[in-house]
Amino acid sequence: xxxxxxxxxxxxxxxxxxxxxxxxxxxxxxxxxxxxxxxxxxxxxxxxxxxxxxxxxxxxxxxxxxxxxxxxxxxxxxxxxxxxxxxxxxxxxxxxxxxxxxxxxxxxxxxxxxxxxxxxxxxxxxxxxxxxxxxxxxxxxxxxxxxxxxxxxxxxxxxxxxxxxxxxxxxxxxxxxxxxxxxxxxxxxxxxxxxxxxxxxxxxxxxxxxxxxxxxxxxxxxxxxxxxxxxxxxxxxxxxxxxxxxxxxxxxxxxxxxxxxxxxxxxxxxxxxxxxxxxxxxxxxxxxxxxxxxxxxxxxxxxxxxxxxxxxxxxxxxxxxxxxxxxxxxxxxxxxxxxxxxxxxxxxxxxxxxxxxxxxxxxxxxxxxxxxxxxxxxxxxxxxxxxxxxxxxxxxxxxxxxxxxxxxxxxxxxxxxxxxxxxxxxxxxxxxxxxxxxxxxxxxxxxxxxxxxxxxxxxxxxxxxxxxxxxxxxxxxxxxxxxxxxxxxxxxxxxxxxxxxxxxxxxxxxxxxxxxxxxxxxxxxxxxxxxxxxxxxxxxxxxxxxxxxxxxxxxxxxxxxxxxxxxxxxxxxxxxxxxxxxxxxxxxxxxxxxxxxxxxxxxxxxxxxxxxxxxxxxxxxxxxxxxxxxxxxxxxxxxxxxxxxxxxxxxxxxxxxxxxxxxxxxxxxxxxxxxxxxxxxxxxxxxxxxxxxxxxxxxxxxxxxxxxxxxxxxxxxxxxxxxxxxxxxxxxxxxxxxxxxxxxxxxxxxxxxxxxxxxxxxxxxxxxxxxxxxxxxxxxxxxxxxxxxxxxxxxxxxxxxxxxxxxxxxxxxxxxxxxxxxxxxxxxx
DNA sequence: GGCACACGAATTTTT
DNA sequence: TTCGTGTGCC
Numbered sequence: 001x002x003x004x005x006x007x008x009x010x011x012x013x014x015x016x017x018x019x020x021x022x023x024x025x026x027x028x029x030x031x032x033x034x035x036x037x038x039x040x041x042x043x044x045x046x047x048x049x050x051x052x053x054x055x056x057x058x059x060x061x062x063x064x065x066x067x068x069x070x071x072x073x074x075x076x077x078x079x080x081x082x083x084x085x086x087x088x089x090x091x092x093x094x095x096x097x098x099x100x101x102x103x104x105x106x107x108x109x110x111x112x113x114x115x116x117x118x119x120x121x122x123x124x125x126x127x128x129x130x131x132x133x134x135x136x137x138x139x140x141x142x143x144x145x146x147x148x149x150x151x152x153x154x155x156x157x158x159x160x161x162x163x164x165x166x167x168x169x170x171x172x173x174x175x176x177x178x179x180x181x182x183x184x185x186x187x188x189x190x191x192x193x194x195x196x197x198x199x200x201x202x203x204x205x206x207x208x209x210x211x212x213x214x215x216x217x218x219x220x221x222x223x224x225x226x227x228x229x230x231x232x233x234x235x236x237x238x239x240x241x242x243x244x245x246x247x248x249x250x251x252x253x254x255x256x257x258x259x260x261x262x263x264x265x266x267x268x269x270x271x272x273x274x275x276x277x278x279x280x281x282x283x284x285x286x287x288x289x290x291x292x293x294x295x296x297x298x299x300x301x302x303x304x305x306x307x308x309x310x311x312x313x314x315x316x317x318x319x320x321x322x323x324x325x326x327x328x329x330x331x332x333x334x335x336x337x338x339x340x341x342x343x344x345x346x347x348x349x350x351x352x353x354x355x356x357x358x359x360x361x362x363x364x365x366x367x368x369x370x371x372x373x374x375x376x377x378x379x380x381x382x383x384x385x386x387x388x389x390x391x392x393x394x395x396x397x398x399x400x401x402x403x404x405x406x407x408x409x410x411x412x413x414x415x416x417x418x419x420x421x422x423x424x425x426x427x428x429x430x431x432x433x434x435x436x437x438x439x440x441x442x443x444x445x446x447x448x449x450x451x452x453x454x455x456x457x458x459x460x461x462x463x464x465x466x467x468x469x470x471x472x473x474x475x476x477x478x479x480x481x482x483x484x485x486x487x488x489x490x491x492x493x494x495x496x497x498x499x500x501x502x503x504x505x506x507x508x509x510x511x512x513x514x515x516x517x518x519x520x521x522x523x524x525x526x527x528x529x530x531x532x533x534x535x536x537x538x539x540x541x542x543x544x545x546x547x548x549x550x551x552x553x554x555x556x557x558x559x560x561x562x563x564x565x566x567x568x569x570x571x572x573x574x575x576x577x578x579x580x581x582x583x584x585x586x587x588x589x590x591x592x593x594x595x596x597x598x599x600x601x602x603x604x605x606x607x608x609x610x611x612x613x614x615x616x617x618x619x620x621x622x623x624x625x626x627x628x629x630x631x632x633x634x635x636x637x638x639x640x641x642x643x644x645x646x647x648x649x650x651x652x653x654x655x656x657x658x659x660x661x662x663x664x665x666x667x668x669x670x671x672x673x674x675x676x677x678x679x680x681x682x683x684x685x686x687x688x689x690x691x692x693x694x695x696x697x698x699x700x701x702x703x704x705x706x707x708x709x710x711x712x713x714x715x716x717x718x719x720x721x722x723x724x725x726x727x728x729x730x731x732x733x734x735x736x737x738x739x740x741x742x743x744x745x746x747x748x749x750x751x752x753x754x755x756x757x758x759x760x761x762x763x764x765x766x767x768x769x770x771x772x773x774x775x776x777x778x779x780x781x782x783x784x785x786x787x788x789x790x791x792x793x794x795x796x797x798x799x800x801x802x803x804x805x806x807x808x809x810x811x812x813x814x815x816x817x818x819x820x821x822x823x824x825x826x827x828x829x
Numbered sequence: 830g831g832c833a834c835a836c837g838a839a840t841t842t843t844t
Numbered sequence: 845t846t847c848g849t850g851t852g853c854c
Contacts, residue, residue, distance in 0.1 A: 062843090062844070063843080063844075064844085091844065092844075093844045094844090117844090118843085118844090138838080138839080138848090138849095192843090192844055193844095195844080196844095256842075257842080257843080257844095259841080259842070259843095260842085260843065260844075358841070358842080359840080359841050359842075360840095360841080360842085361840075361841090361845085361846095364845090381842095381843085384843090415830095418830085418831075420830065420831090421830090422830045422831075423830085424830080425830085482830075483830085591844095592844065593844095610841085610842060610843095611842080612841085612842045612843070613842090613843090634841055634842085636841085645842095649842080670845075671840095671845090672839075672840075672845065672846090673845045673846090674845095
């Protein structure tokens with residue numbers, strides 16, 4: 001077999017990683033060093049040069065985005081598309097789901113088990129707490145969720161948690177874990193943590209399971225290895241125990257999921273944990289300019305515990321990093337929008353720009369401003385598609401149909417749309433689930449449904465010797481009228497949907513009939529007229545996604561696997577129906593994919609996302625916004641590990657930029673509706689100022705604007721003013737270009753921005769005066785950017801007259817040229 | 830049982 | 845600011 005020609009395009013280290021065949025391989029891949037390139041080529045190389053079977057290769061990633069991207073790139077490298085489709089490329093969680101789905105019986109699960117997402121999990125936790133007569137308020141739910149997930153991330157079963165309990169409180173937690181786990185099992189469901197933990201248990205306990213898998217899967221590759229949690233790590237160990245063909249790629253500097261249980265110790269200690277580890281360091285960065293890389297290094301250098309590596313580039317320095325400090329968060333956003341607007345005018349493409357923020361909430365302002373400027377954008381992440389109420393409702397119906405034990409799903413939709421089953425009735429149903437023979441809400445519902453009102457015996461002829469239980473049953477039997485009718489109707493809908501599953505080829509058709517049957521669109525229309533159209537559109541998108549899933553080339557294989565695993569033990573036609581199996585697959589997918597694949601609109605839009613979402617991506621021009629203390633870093637307590645992780649996050653953000661990097665912040669920011677003064681992020685101050693350039697339109701003359709505030713605060717208290725020594729950072733002097741602010745449209749505020757003292761006064765007393773035109777010399781406005789409440793943003797072409805009544809000819813981004821009276825305009829800059 | 834309203838609380842990041 | 849939960853009324 002001859003080497004493929006692309007081998008020549010790799011640098012020596014990359015090539016070493018690609019050509020390595022057997023045994024453990026650790027690739028320490030700095031940002032932008034061609035990590036994905038190495039992984040994808042390694043896969044191709046294994047197949048085409050070493051003759052490894054495609055289905056013997058398993059590549060694991062953490063996000064669906066990364067998995068999709070890898071799949072795409074592998075497809076490009078391997079000409080045999082059928083072979084390429086047999087390579088398993090999936091996230092850890094999808095892989096776990098697949099293992100469980102195919103071995104449900106081994107894991108003690110029903111074939112149709114549900115996957116609970118974080119929201120479902122919370123609901124169940126709350127129910128369990130109620131049943132245990134414990135507080136079930138938000139904080140308690142959060143605490144227990146955190147606890148359970150923490151145990152599962154560490155690979156601990158309830159029993160192990162109990163064994164490790166060291167005091168009353170931890171015993172109580174472990175006891176809760178046990179009860180919760182039983183409840184999950186009762187509901188025929190698994191949570192996210194189980195997708196790793198349950199397969200892991202099989203690997204530990206089922207003789208031959210690990211052996212079988214390691215014969216099947218001979219080469220494992222793991223992307224973003226720094227993000228593995230202990231459970232995932234153990235899973236990898238067990239899967240590769242017989243052959244040790246484990247290739248991991250990662251960068252300890254980009255470990256940003258500690259809060260989710262990721263432990264960088266795995267990558268830091270990989271060399272010791274396995275024998276004869278081949279180590280490859282990829283240190284050449286191909287992505288960023290010299291200055292951007294230097295800035296990233298300035299920031300990350302402050303972290304202690306790191307693999308030693310020296311990221312370098314032979315690219316030129318490039319432009320200095322542009323820093324802008326707005327007077328408030330709104331101005332920050334509008335400055336960013338305008339900067340992009342200007343670049344677009346010069347011919348840049350929207351998809352070259354990305355705005356990264358620390359928390360999703362920050363995105364809103366940028367959306368607003370981009371809209372003002374008529375710039376197309378796409379928001380990645382945020383409230384994910386599958387988290388939307390209407391989507392969860394529809395999926396809950398499907399889950400109910402497939403898994404009658406799924407009480408969380410049942411409770412969600414039994415009265416959606418409203419059909420007369422209120423809190424009281426639901427309580428009665430719930431109370432009955434403790435009676436023998438009625439384990440689940442749907443059982444209780446059927447009990448009611450079959451109780452025809454006296455002459456016929458109740459379902460199962462259930463009677464209880466226990467008076468309390470009998471009381472519960474009596475309460476159910478006494479239901480009449482709307483509640484009872486609603487319950488019957490609900491069961492009928494499920495029954496008909498199950499029937500459809502058995503008789504319809506297309507899952508999309510089944511869902512459409514479900515919508516009709518529930519009259520869901522009308523329900524949307526009546527309950528929230530304003531959003532109904534949007535929500536309905538989302539539902540159509542869901543149907544679309546289902547159709548796509550049904551046509552996906554990898555779907556048949558998935559279905560076959562499940563079919564094989566259940567065929568010999570189940571002969572329920574509902575279970576074995578094609579549509580059911582596909583529905584099962586689709587539900588798994590939707591539980592594990594946080595966002596609707598928006599592969600469609602990559603082009604023509606500016607990208608907005610959190611920094612977490614940005615990992616693994618790159619853009620020509622990057623705006624890292626909200627660079628302030630308390631926003632970024634966003635620290636809960638003063639745990640140094642937490643700070644280190646925030647720092648890595650900053651490193652990730654900076655290293656996404658190829659050619660231009662903008663860092664912005666605001667001196668005042670609204671948080672929870674309250675306005676607060678801010679301080680510049682320590683990460684910004686860690687960057688050597690020689691690499692930075694402060695934009696002259698900033699509301700400050702120093703990047704370390706808080707230093708001047710501290711400085712003058714000091715001055716107020718002591719007669720001998722000293723230069724602030726509080727900051728350990730380099731001092732920055734804006735040597736030139738310190739413009740007066742008289743012509744920037746904010747000149748209703750006296751121009752007193754030059755000295756620290758005046759600046760600090762400004763911070764204390766200045767109130768942003770929005771929209772008041774004042775009596776500026778209007779002739780100066782030609783060329784400046786203005787905004788209008790209806791027309792959005794535009795550039796001033798011409799001015800006639802003066803003062804408020806002046807008539808301005810403006811080229812608006814959205815509507816073209818208009819003439820508008822001065823007083824209806826807001827000058828932006 | 831359903832609805833409207835008020836109040837209160839709370840906010841990282843994601844599989 | 846926005847969300848969700850709790851209360852009171854029809």
